[in-house]
Amino acid sequence: MSSRDSENYIKKMFREYYLKWDGRPPKEYERREYGFVPSRKGDVLRHVSFNDWREMKEFLAKNAPLHVYYSSAYYLQPSAQDMESKEWLGADLVFDIDVDHIYTPCKERHDKWLCLDCNFNGKGMAPEACPKCSSKRIDGKAWFCEECLNVAREETEKLVEDFLMSDFGFSEEEVEIVFSGRRGFHIHVENDVVKQLDQKARREIVDYVKGMGLILEGGRKKAHAPPLNASGWHGRIARGVYELLVGCDKEGAGIEEGTTKTICEKLQESKGYWLVEGDVCRAWLSLAKKAVASKRCNIDERVTIDVKRLIRLPETLHGGTGLIALRIDIDGLSGFDPYKHAVAFNSGEIKVKVAEAPKITFMGQEWGPYLNQVVEVPTGLAVYLISSGNAEVSP
Ligand SMILES: [Zn+2]
Ligand SMILES: [Zn+2]
Missing domain, CATH: 3.40.5.50 (Ribosomal Protein L9; domain 1)
Known part of the structure; x- marks a missing residue:
């Protein structure tokens, strides 16, 4: 049978799903812009809005689109055809954790790519441009295995528990985790304060979460090391260093055993900041750098900074997998299996x-x-x- 038959089959299955669809609307749904990809041709139907959620349900049942998006932004005129006349009122804070942008060693086993211009191909993560002819027309075949899932899950837990809830103080009710439908998770923060943040403020949040621009007092002979229970990045670094030392990384860190023992013991007993000097200081700084690398969160920054972006509507189907963009409780994240729980x-x-x-x-x-x-x-x-x-x- 032809690809036409396959497309019809998918359409039929998606329609079946949407006939019974009862997805919960996003907050202030009538202020949002919606976008749809009706078919494999990939054209996006944008600037749609709904004053009644029942209209949305009817639209989905009638059209069974391959992809359904909504704006993280709230607009006065969400269906206006150009962005200027929409009159932006604010936007949720959104994070995207996508294994497409995170290196995982398993990709060498299950991902492949092909240059559509010169047929050069390889295994693993697809390059931005073909290494042979520089073409950007790269066709990638990517899969999402258990190892990929674990990485995405860990990054999501880090973001939600350590950064959003612990550092920023958002409540569980304000943070929503959604399976992206393919290779990761979307995290939506709906809160009146974040709603008003401009791009610059969101950029700051991105930098904080990614651990960009942290000053580690490098090159100094003395530094103040934080205790394990310090708040924010200080405590995160202390805990990261401690994990490196009690782990198996001692040799990899290239640090003499006596020094690691000193640091380890100090971290165990210190209630406050403590002074590191000389060799211990050098060791501390090099360990702190590693701790930042392991504690930073691997988000796709473009998504967070863009205040007018369309993002997949929770509980709709992903046209590239047929899986549901499922809402997940933070407690349910560790047991979440997309190939079981998100199957429609x-x-x-x-x-x-x-x-x-x-x-x-x-x-x-x-x-x-x-x-x-x-x-x-x-x-x-x-x-x-x-x-x-x-x-x-x-x-
Ligand atoms: Zn090429
Ligand atoms: Zn994998």
Whole structure:
């Protein structure tokens, strides 16, 4: 069967999902702009707004779009055709943690890319431009494995628990975690104070979360080391150093054992800031640098800084996977499995012709690897493989 049949099949499944859809509206939903990608051609239908959430439900059931987005911004005229006349009123603070932008070693095993101009190709993370001909027309085949999921989850926990709740003091109710539908998580902060922040203020938040511009008193002979329970980055660095020392990194840190012992003991007993000097100071600073690298949060800064961005609407389907952009409780994050909890189609099996797919654990069972073969798989996996361009429906 053709890709046309596959597209029709996906449309039919998405419509089935949206006929029963009961997604919760975002805060002040009538002030938001909505955008839709109706088909594989990829054109975006923008500047849509709804005064009644029932209209949204009807729209989704009728059109079954591949992607559904909404603005993190609130506007006076959300459906105005140009950004100027929309009259911006504010925006939620949004973070994107996406394995697409984070190096994970497992990508060398499961990701591939191909230059569409010169056919040069490779394994692992797709480069921005082709190393051979500099073309930017790169086609990547990316997968999201358990290792990738763990990395995305850890970054999300760090962001939400350490930065947003502990440092910034947001409550659990103000922070919403949503599976992106593909390779990561979106974190939305809805709060009247953040709503008014301009791009510059958001840039500051990005820098803080990414640990940019921290001054570690490098090159000095003396420094003040913080205690483990210090607030903000100070405590984060102290804890990071402590974890490095009680971990197996002592040799890797290239620091003499006596010095690491001194630092370790000091961190254990210190209630306040303590002075480091000479060799201990040098060791401390080099460890602090490593601690920053392990404690910083790997967010896609463009998303946070942009105050007029469209972002996937929670509980809608991702057209590139058929998975649900599921809202997740912070407590549920550690047990979250996208290939189980975010699967929209849970009954039946269908035959698909798979071009290529690595081994994947789906609904708690292992499938694949496949290479140019016709297989019968659960509907949810079929939708996933077809949506991601790795399979076609088979007669
Ligand atoms: Zn090339
Ligand atoms: Zn992986």
